[in-house]
Amino acid sequence: NPETRGLCPSREIGEIWVSSEANVQAHTPSISPLVVEADPAPANSIRDINASRFNATTVVTGDRTNNSSSNSNVASTSITGASNISHGDIKSSEITYVRTGEIGFLWSYANENFNGGRAMSLLFVLGSIGETFEVNGLIHFPMDVEATIEKAHPNIAPSGSIVFQIDQVVVCVIQVRQPDSTIVNLTLSVMHQVLDKHQFMPDVIAIVGEDVLAKNRYGEKQRGKMLSLFMSAKM
Known part of the structure; x- marks a missing residue:
């Protein structure tokens, strides 16, 4: 322990x-x-x-x-x-x-x-x-939640989500293929899938376009950088 x-x-x-x-x-x-x-x-x-x-x-x-x-x-x-x-x-x-x-x-x-x-x-x-976060007494890995999100709706880009937690608030940043009228359905689908598979509801869902998700040159997600951008309102 x-x-x-x-x-x-x-x-x-x-x-x-x-x-x-x-x-x-x-x-x-x-x-x-x-x-x-x-x-x-x-x-x-x-x-x-x-x-x-x-x-x-x-x-x-x-x-x-x-x-x-x-x-x-x-x-x-x-x-x-x-x-x-x-x-x-x-x-x-x-x-x-x-x-x-x-x-x-x-x-x-x-x-x-x-x-x-x-x-x-x-x-x-x-x-x-260091990669985990806790919700309602359960430990979660961001990559598990991200995998669920990216399968929740066809308008979500491949490897198009980053999940992090700030002061007990779970934030999901989601990149969409095209910003259209499916955003509401997409958000509801994400919330339903995360609740069903991980037993919690995201507190914030942010929908973004291309080139917003923080990734390094190898395409690996940079959750810490994304958190900083979110906190500074520069996302």
Whole structure:
């Protein structure tokens, strides 16, 4: 759990932590004269980042049996009390992890034709925590909502939507092929499809023409830039 730092049981979504000899130990600002950091962080901030991200430890909150998504191994690990997790003779409270910033979950799986029939835990990686937003207690990925929107009406351009959240307000920016009388039907269709598949209603739907959606030279959506344009009323 990224907030409590407690272990997640199997099938519960949490942040993926990795403990490995290959882990980096710290983040160091560039000292190369060829690389200039726009706003270098102060030393205290760097130490805080290193402690929280690169040397994270789990918090034990009592005994329970589960599979930990903080465990470095994908193979199933039976835990009787989180304090019993060990790397050799090292207890869990002494194990440090790198917080990947990715969310996922473990799924216990057993197949008689695989791994000798022994149960194992498969790790499913869902995506970056930084790309998610929360509505009514449910976590959503913008790309999932965008995929739903882009299939909602034929007048929506391919890859023609960007979704982001500002202060609990969900904004959907939609590029249309041609601005005509279908806009009302398009908006209603989008609202219906998003509600049906994602269980929430967009707060703002902005209809735009060509060359308005922020994308880089590779055609990848730039949600942060779109958010800034929206906030500054320059969209």
